[in-house]
Amino acid sequence: MVRRPLAALLLVLALAAGLPVLAADAVPVPPGNRSAVQPPIDGSSIARTRETKGSFEDKYKRVYGLLQRDRTLIGKIKKTAALYDIDPIHIIGAIVGEHTYNVDSIDSAQGYYIKALGYLSEDNLAFVHDGVSVGDFVARPEFEDCAKEKDDYDLWSCREHVWNERFRGRTVDGTAWPNDRFGRVFFQPFFAGQTFGLGQLNPLAALMVADRVHAVGGLPVLTAAQAPKVYHAIMDPDLSLHYMAASIRASIDAYRDIAGVDISDNPGLTATLYNIGDVRRRAQEFAALRRSSPGTWPRENYYGWFVNDRLDELEKLL
Helix, strand or coil: CCCCCHHHHHHHHHHHHCCCCCHHHCEECCCCCCCCCCCCCCHHHHHHHHHCCCCHHHHHHHHHHHHHHCHHHHHHHHHHHHHCCCCHHHHHHHHHHHHHHCCCCCCCCHHHHHHHHHHCCCCCCCCEECCEEHHHHCCCHHHHHHHHCCCHHHHHHHHHHHHHHHHCCCEECCEECCCCCHHHHHCCCCCCCCCECCCCECHHHHHHCHHHHHHHHCCCCCCCCCHHHHHHHHHCHHHHHHHHHHHHHHHHHHHHHHHCEECCCCHHHHHHHHHHCCHHHHHHHHHHHHHHCCCCCCCCCHHHHHHHHCHHHHHHCC
């Protein structure tokens, strides 16, 4: 018979019973990668890098150089991370991952400040699909149960779930809805499929942590009716760092509360979740897996694996 520590056994029983997991009960995930070699890189990342005739290593060196030169930015990363009670290496990992695999680096953060100001003057910018605003859409009766959620993260997660279950790729009341992610259908009217700023956030990701950013960072509350301000917030580095940190904090909390594991010391895992999103669903799926196989750990994707693989170098930036 396999003997397990009492704490681990109690954790399994709590998860099986659907009871909340206290922070002290969460099992720390071991550092480093679970895979000996990097998992397959997403085809879209490969295609984007080929289009620019570059390489992932070149892109990594450029973003690393940007962070190495900009000590003011590093100071802001440290300060923001402290506010949200996370290690700043998590923010570093997300920035490096995004600019290595999803976009090319700019020469300095100043370029993002300049672009951010432009969005505030876009008066006609709105989150709509085919003439239907997202505000009107989520007022439909299908979303009624979501109104009971107590924070923005759970509210928008619920709405995203309803979209996937009731609308995505379906015809409802005579209207055919796209077979695409909620965030791409309603939240990227000008640049479908793209993310923005230093942290390459999408508008939906920002709205999911808007109340946390307001409570912790003191920034004004953002709503889906304020599209220009949402775009400005995710493009301006001083503001977007808050949304990055809050998003990472939310991922750590979700895996602690839902799956009973502490991922706060594994930047590759937080980077993976930052990259793929849909964190609550993934935490629930992992919790179910862990109930049947208690020794199982979350695994990094190619993006998170790279962050863990370069962790020694990345920590030198701090």
